[in-house]
Amino acid sequence: MNVLVSGGAGYIGSHAVLRLVENGHQVLIVDNLSRGHREAAAVLESIAPGRVAFEDCDILETERLAGLMTSHRCDAVLHFAALAYVGESVEQPLRYYRNNTAGALSLIQAAEDAGVGRFVFSSTCATYGEPPVDQVPIAETCGQSPVNPYGWSKLMVERMLIDRAGQARAGGSPFAFAALRYFNVAGADPEGRLGEDHRPESHLLPICLEVASGKRESMTIFGDDYDTPDGTCIRDYVHVIDLVNAHLLVLEALEPGDQRFYNIGVGRGYSVLECIEACRRVTGHPIPVTMGARRPGDPPMLTANPDRIRRELGFEARYTNLDEIIETAWRWFQANPQGYGPEAGSGR
Numbered sequence: 001m002n003v004l005v006s007g008g009a010g011y012i013g014s015h016a017v018l019r020l021v022e023n024g025h026q027v028l029i030v031d032n033l034s035r036g037h038r039e040a041a042a043v044l045e046s047i048a049p050g051r052v053a054f055e056d057c058d059i060l061e062t063e064r065l066a067g068l069m070t071s072h073r074c075d076a077v078l079h080f081a082a083l084a085y086v087g088e089s090v091e092q093p094l095r096y097y098r099n100n101t102a103g104a105l106s107l108i109q110a111a112e113d114a115g116v117g118r119f120v121f122s123s124t125c126a127t128y129g130e131p132p133v134d135q136v137p138i139a140e141t142c143g144q145s146p147v148n149p150y151g152w153s154k155l156m157v158e159r160m161l162i163d164r165a166g167q168a169r170a171g172g173s174p175f176a177f178a179a180l181r182y183f184n185v186a187g188a189d190p191e192g193r194l195g196e197d198h199r200p201e202s203h204l205l206p207i208c209l210e211v212a213s214g215k216r217e218s219m220t221i222f223g224d225d226y227d228t229p230d231g232t233c234i235r236d237y238v239h240v241i242d243l244v245n246a247h248l249l250v251l252e253a254l255e256p257g258d259q260r261f262y263n264i265g266v267g268r269g270y271s272v273l274e275c276i277e278a279c280r281r282v283t284g285h286p287i288p289v290t291m292g293a294r295r296p297g298d299p300p301m302l303t304a305n306p307d308r309i310r311r312e313l314g315f316e317a318r319y320t321n322l323d324e325i326i327e328t329a330w331r332w333f334q335a336n337p338q339g340y341g342p343e344a345g346s347g348r
């Protein structure tokens, strides 16, 4: 297949490109490098010369995107490009709706204009908001009620895709989509070719590794008085390789008319304290912590019920052990203490 990957210079998108080319597909990366790294795309170009192309392009550029999809004879779109900081989305909601919601609209429009019939969208467990305790682990049937603009900016895209699929069905044109609602994504390519380099970093595990390596002095735990066994929040960590494998399974299973929604998680959670302890164990370094106040909108426990994708597509996460997930991240981190380089990902 010829696949357009938006956000392919970012953390998850770059790992998806790697898996696509390893499976014999051709990839066109579209990324405006606002949060991603040209260096990540260059690694991919060197791994699969002639099978990965890169375009510095914003997903808001509808006509250009349609032209690229046509000239590259794209069969499918994997849409990762987005801004993804919850706090930033509260401070700059319109920027999130423009980039994530209007950006997705533009990409869906371009796919329609170019006759591309398969679309896989990076959605998020943030679309569930703060589900009632009796609904955790969360199934896809759980009500969606985001508690921040980031979650809403994604949920609106799910809605647009449903309506686009309805229109295609009524008009007899082939269109199929899947929205994958990721839980917490972690880890890196086990061969150390790609890794996680968000600037600034907001995810727990890479922050722990930054402290372990001495890049940060200490880290803050946001609340230890939650109704959980050790008082800290519990999250479901899925390895980025398992996540991109799920994308490949979904992409290959999509049939015209499909509308699929899948949670992507492991189905078991780890508390913040358990994560920090695991990072101490894997790295062999102390990780000093300070205790801070709760952050608004942090539910005590978010874990996935991953039964649907297991039942329908036979998906099983290979990495179910947190230490193994951290080991892959730590390997890349140690080999690349500056991430993709001091100049990389300065942001726009």
Ligand SMILES: NC(=O)c1ccc[n+]([C@@H]2O[C@H](COP(=O)([O-])OP(=O)(O)OC[C@H]3O[C@@H](n4cnc5c(N)ncnc54)[C@H](O)[C@@H]3O)[C@@H](O)[C@H]2O)c1
Pocket: 006, 007, 008, 009, 010, 011, 012, 013, 030, 031, 032, 033, 034, 035, 036, 037, 057, 058, 059, 060, 079, 080, 081, 082, 083, 084, 099, 103, 122, 123, 124, 125, 182, 183, 184, 185, 186, 198
């Ligand atoms: N990392 C997680 O734990 C997690 C969890 C749930 C959902 N997600 C979703 O997965 C996707 C990928 O996340 P990530 O962690 O790889 O983020 P990332 O920031 O590493 O990658 C996003 C990429 O999209 C690009 N981009 C952003 N806006 C763009 C635009 N307008 N035009 C073109 N390119 C643009 C950025 O430059 C970057 O390369 C996002 O959609 C995110 O919302 C991530």
